Amino acid sequence: MLVSYQWLQDYVDLSGVSPEEVAELLTRGGLEVDHIHRYHDGMDGVVVGKITDSGPHPDADKLTICQVDLGNQSSQIICGATNAPKASKVVVAKPGTVLPGNRVIEATEIRGQKSEGMICALDELGVSENLVSKEQQDLIIELPDDAEVGSDALEYLGLNDVVLEIDLTPNRSDALSMLGVAYDISALLDRPIKVPEIEHGAVRKNAIDQVSVTVEAGVDVPYYGAKIINKVTIAPSPLWMQMRLVAAGMRPVNNVVDITNYVMLETGQPLHAFDYDRFGSKEIVTRRAYAGETMTTLDEQVRTLNEEDIVITNGHTPTALAGVMGGASCEVIETTENILLEAAQFDSVRVRNTAKRTNLRSESSTRFEKGLDAQGTVQAAERAAYLLEKYAGGAVLNGIVESGEMPVFEQEVELSLGAVNTRLGTELDQKETEEILYRLGFGVEDLGDRWRISIPSRRLDINIQEDLIEEIARIYGYDRIPTTYPVSERSAGRLSNTQKLKRKARRFLEGAGLEEAITYSLTSEEKSKRFRLDEFSDDVRVLMPMSEERKVLRQSLLLQLLDSISYNKNRQNNDLALFEMGAVFLPNPGEKLPSELWHIAGAFSGNWTAAAWNKTAEPVDFYTAKGIVEGLLEQLGLNEGVTYRVAKREQLHPGQSADVLVNGQVVGFIGQLHPTFATREGLPVTYVFELRGEALLTEQDKTMRYDPLPRFPAIKRDFAVVVDAQIAASEVQHVIYEAAGAWVKDVTLFDVYEGEHLEPGKKSLAYSVTFLNKERTLVDEEIANVHETIVERLQSKLGASLRG
Amino acid sequence: MIDRLEELKLEAQSAVTSSQDKKELEQVRINYLGKKGPITEVLRGMGKLSAEERPVVGQKANEVREAIQASIDSKQAFFEEAELQEKLSAEKIDVTLPGKKVEAGSPHPLTAVVEQIEDIFVGLGFEVTEGPEVELDYYNFEMMNLPADHPARDMQDSFYVSEDTLLRTQTSPVQARTLQAAKGEGPVRIICPGKVYRRDEDDATHSHQFMQIEGLYVDKHVRMSDLKGVFDTFVKEYFGSDRAIRLRPSYFPFTEPSAEIDVNCGVCGGDGCRVCKQSGWIEVLGSGMVHPRVLEMNGFDPDVYSGFAFGMGVERFAMLKYGIDDIRHFYTNDTRFLSQFKHV
Incomplete structure (x- = not known):
């Protein structure tokens, strides 16, 4: 909402209050002023001039040489506008003036003739081109005779105005008008409101004899009123009115249209003027449109309507799309003489839907959508009639032709001082509270322990006690509400066990050198098939996706994490270690909501550690990813029951991928991206893991006790065995543990070797086994026995031989 | 003998x-001093000396040996x-050469901000609660006082993913879920961080996916002045002790009275600059x-219980705190961006 500071003064006295102060006042009062526009800033030296003589430029067909009286001086100015030869009073930018767009006006010569300044068109003074009326485009401004030569032209035009741009909250439809804003200022400043003039004359003819109004669906059109104004003369509206419309962001058209818009901006009630003689009948019928019915709107577009649209018709064909746009067939044109003026209330949801569907959001439809002052409709019609009489020479017919009842809005809300103070934490007394209510224009009836407050019809947003408390608070001043602390019983705030574990996992991964990424949950249908932990037949789909790329909810974090890998790769960030934690979404047949499962994923490419002066670069490999997973699981308290087994998964390298199992259940996987897949996706060699986090976040064991430190020494034995290269290290380890019995404390694989000195197809695994007996010192003989058992068992089970 | 010893010394x-x-x-x-040395020899020849000389020479021999x-x-x-x-001098190294650095990763700035805010509110007695990202419109809208034609x-x-389920547009549904679970018994003190989704085209200031933190404090006798107190504490803790808040009337369907909370601009200190659009204040959250x-x-009796609620945009907080100018940075995960947040 654009509010002209000068216009505002028609309704409330602003003497001594600057535009900045008004803006601050409004913002603190709940009408947030987003921006203060000063279009005239820096434009000095724009004055009213009178062209005393003019003639064609000898060397240029399209230019006119004008002698212009500027009051204290006379200047020669060359002008290119087609209306220059016949213009009289004009707007002149004198040399030295800086016009918008940093255009410096200088005394110059144009084709051998001197030119001392510029005669201006509206857009040259900073008025946006789309706010300049069609007729005015490319023309210099012609001022009326009362403009005083030599005086400040910006002031005359009202272009020295300051415009406040208000960002309205959706509840404050009452402030979608100059008067609405003025009411707030009146309350905030405690100054009276000045109501605009509506008393017009009336001819003896009755409107009711000239037209009838029939409303077919009362719910759609609670009220429809029509006035008739005869014998108007179509002409430009007065310059001041045009400039006010421009300040409010509307383009002047002609006096009749401008007046309907002016009244809408003033009161908030949209109006529409039909050409009475071209309306097509003497009956106004409002109804729902028929499916497929068409009409041509003012913008010359043919609109196909449906049964959801409300139309105004002449009994046969639509003449307007209710609340949205008038029809071209009975538009007010230059030759219009008689006006049918509509002032109505339409169902806000219908107007919103129609405006949205037809893409015709306008100043008018916006106001219908937000809801109108129930009792302002007829007033607005009378105000427009008054202005049409005054500025279009119209004769207003007696009365208004109506259908429906103006909804009687008599909201009464009870309120107690106690409620105000308990809710706000203030200590207001009865008198100051009542004063605030009066300032707001509310009726206050004292019921002893409480008030009965009657709410003016323009304030549709006030329905309950809390609404009134907010009204009191905003006029009293939010900044005057004290600062206190809640007096509730104290209790410790906390993170849940799960939240703590998630943080722990995050800290571990960060500490281990991974950077956390956050990616989008929505992905493409094609990508969503990848990296699923479980095979699900279906996706969770968005009904109206914005793009193919954001169509279904992810079932894996990796799909988007890999996008981050390629995004980085394309920017030469090659050494990457990323992780993400977040929800994946699985269809949940029979339930309304999908299952949301919390996953952890990681992706690695390039070097794990960079080359340095004392070491060579270490590229990431399968074991980098696995080591991270192992460390993570240990952090989460999962020491036992974690196993890894060879996995076959699409998109993963068949020889370098493993499933991660906890207590025999698959909880995730680790692997290298399948080279074919990586190449197709433009990805570097990348290792990934994805884990179903929920399965890892077990209740923390609060009964944990430490293991007493051993009092007897541990004994270490190293040995190497040769086995078939195909045998998994985990199998060997498993056999060692089994064979070693209760004394084994740790088995560490410290070397894996294939190659020279070994038979082809064989590998050597070197282990360090630690034995410990908590009760006594083990003797060499005992260890030798166990060692022998291990070797025998390895031999019998895996065909291993001790490497000499 | 004595002289001989002195000479030897x-x-x-x-x-x-x-x-x-x-x-x-x-x-x-x-x-x-060796076994075959002259002093041993002297001592060995002591047998030939007289009883008077022997101790004198023996003492002298020991003295000489010790010396x-x-x-x-x-x-x-x-x-x-x-x-x-x-x-030591041979072992000297160049201590200015780089060490064997343990290279840590970094939290995502949005996670960092969420955790910072969680920690402050946990300290104020709040619990952290989460809710589903795909939500019933019953919780997302209806229970938050946004009727069907809103x-x-x-x-x-x-x-929407079906007629009555959608990707939540706000974290507010967690309020409804938590209140219903509390079955009309206060106090309820929660904050709810999480992802939310709206149909916006992604650009420098819009993202179809973003993060919010919702908060709710419901108990007997909760006043609007308490909201001010809690946020005065929060803002000083989060942005710095020199910062102040300002409440402005606003509108949300689920609160009344409603307030926008502004913080005085950290760049100009409230004098007005480009960052705060000359106002001296920066809007940080709705409440x-x-x-x-x-x-x-x-399920709560409004005659007995009252409370305050608030919601803040995590991206906005991160952008304000770290001066980030493009919301897309949060979701492209450029490591040149991410690695800047190691120390936060």
């Missing part, structure tokens, strides 16, 4: 002094010190007293 001490290394020194020791030994020890210490110095419920603005309808619909 001087001779030996001179040999110690002139020895060049440990080896020569050892030779000196063997020469003078020679002391000279040798001192020279030995000198050689050892010199050797150590040589070794403009905010337009299909065009939300990602208000829980609408009685919301309490009632979710």
Whole structure:
């Protein structure tokens, strides 16, 4: 909402209050002023001039040489506008003036003739081109005779105005008008409101004899009123009115249209003027449109309507799309003489839907959508009639032709001082509270322990006690509400066990050198098939996706994490270690909501550690990813029951991928991206893991006790065995543990070797086994026995031989 | 004899002094103090001496031996010190070369901000609660006082996955879920961080996916002045003790009265600059007293209970705190961006 500071003064006295102060006042009062526009800033030296003589430029067909009286001086100015030869009073930018767009006006010569300044068109003074009326485009401004030569032209035009741009909250439809804003200022400043003039004359003819109004669906059109104004003369509206419309962001058209818009901006009630003689009948019928019915709107577009649209018709064909746009067939044109003026209330949801569907959001439809002052409709019609009489020479017919009842809005809300103070934490007394209510224009009836407050019809947003408390608070001043602390019983705030574990996992991964990424949950249908932990037949789909790329909810974090890998790769960030934690979404047949499962994923490419002066670069490999997973699981308290087994998964390298199992259940996987897949996706060699986090976040064991430190020494034995290269290290380890019995404390694989000195197809695994007996010192003989058992068992089970 | 001993001492001490290394020194020791050395010889020949002479010579011989030994020890210490110095000097390294650095990763700035905010509110007695990202519109809208024909419920603005389920457009549904679970019994003190989704085209200031933190404090006798107190504390903790808040009337369907909370601009300190659009204030979050309808619909008696609720945009907080100018940075995960947040 654009509010002209000068216009505002028609309704409330602003003497001594600057535009900045008004803006601050409004913002603190709940009408947030987003921006203060000063279009005239820096434009000095724009004055009213009178062209005393003019003639064609000898060397240029399209230019006119004008002698212009500027009051204290006379200047020669060359002008290119087609209306220059016949213009009289004009707007002149004198040399030295800086016009918008940093255009410096200088005394110059144009084709051998001197030119001392510029005669201006509206857009040259900073008025946006789309706010300049069609007729005015490319023309210099012609001022009326009362403009005083030599005086400040910006002031005359009202272009020295300051415009406040208000960002309205959706509840404050009452402030979608100059008067609405003025009411707030009146309350905030405690100054009276000045109501605009509506008393017009009336001819003896009755409107009711000239037209009838029939409303077919009362719910759609609670009220429809029509006035008739005869014998108007179509002409430009007065310059001041045009400039006010421009300040409010509307383009002047002609006096009749401008007046309907002016009244809408003033009161908030949209109006529409039909050409009475071209309306097509003497009956106004409002109804729902028929499916497929068409009409041509003012913008010359043919609109196909449906049964959801409300139309105004002449009994046969639509003449307007209710609340949205008038029809071209009975538009007010230059030759219009008689006006049918509509002032109505339409169902806000219908107007919103129609405006949205037809893409015709306008100043008018916006106001219908937000809801109108129930009792302002007829007033607005009378105000427009008054202005049409005054500025279009119209004769207003007696009365208004109506259908429906103006909804009687008599909201009464009870309120107690106690409620105000308990809710706000203030200590207001009865008198100051009542004063605030009066300032707001509310009726206050004292019921002893409480008030009965009657709410003016323009304030549709006030329905309950809390609404009134907010009204009191905003006029009293939010900044005057004290600062206190809640007096509730104290209790410790906390993170849940799960939240703590998630943080722990995050800290571990960060500490281990991974950077956390956050990616989008929505992905493409094609990508969503990848990296699923479980095979699900279906996706969770968005009904109206914005793009193919954001169509279904992810079932894996990796799909988007890999996008981050390629995004980085394309920017030469090659050494990457990323992780993400977040929800994946699985269809949940029979339930309304999908299952949301919390996953952890990681992706690695390039070097794990960079080359340095004392070491060579270490590229990431399968074991980098696995080591991270192992460390993570240990952090989460999962020491036992974690196993890894060879996995076959699409998109993963068949020889370098493993499933991660906890207590025999698959909880995730680790692997290298399948080279074919990586190449197709433009990805570097990348290792990934994805884990179903929920399965890892077990209740923390609060009964944990430490293991007493051993009092007897541990004994270490190293040995190497040769086995078939195909045998998994985990199998060997498993056999060692089994064979070693209760004394084994740790088995560490410290070397894996294939190659020279070994038979082809064989590998050597070197282990360090630690034995410990908590009760006594083990003797060499005992260890030798166990060692022998291990070797025998390895031999019998895996065909291993001790490497000499 | 005595003279001979004295002579030997001087001779030996001179040999110690002139020895060049440990080896020569050892030779000196063997020469003078060894089993076949002259002092041993003197002692061995004591038998021939008279009873009067014997103790005198014996004492002198011991004195001489000790004196020679002391000279040798001192020279030995000198050689050892010199050797150590040589070794240390040989072991000198360039300590300005880079260390074997343990390269840590970094939290995502949005996670960092969420955790910072969680920690402050946990300290104020709040619990952290989460809810589903795909939500029933019953919780997302209806229970938050946004009836069916409310403009905010337009299909065009939300990602619906079925007629009555959608990707939540706000974290507010967690309020409804938590209140209903509390079955009308306060206090309820929660904050709810999480992802939310709206049908916006992604650009520098819009993202179809973003993060919010919702908060709710419901109990008997909660006042709007308490909201001010809690946020004064929060803002000072989060942005710095020199910051102040300002409440402005606003509108949210689920609060009444409602307030926008502004913080004085950290760049200009409130004098007005480009960052705060000359106003001196920066809008940081929306808040208000829980609408009685919301309490009632979710099982709380509005005559007994009152409360305040608030919601803040995590991206906005991160952008304000770290001066980030493009919301897309949060979701492209450029490591040149991410790695800047190591220390936060």
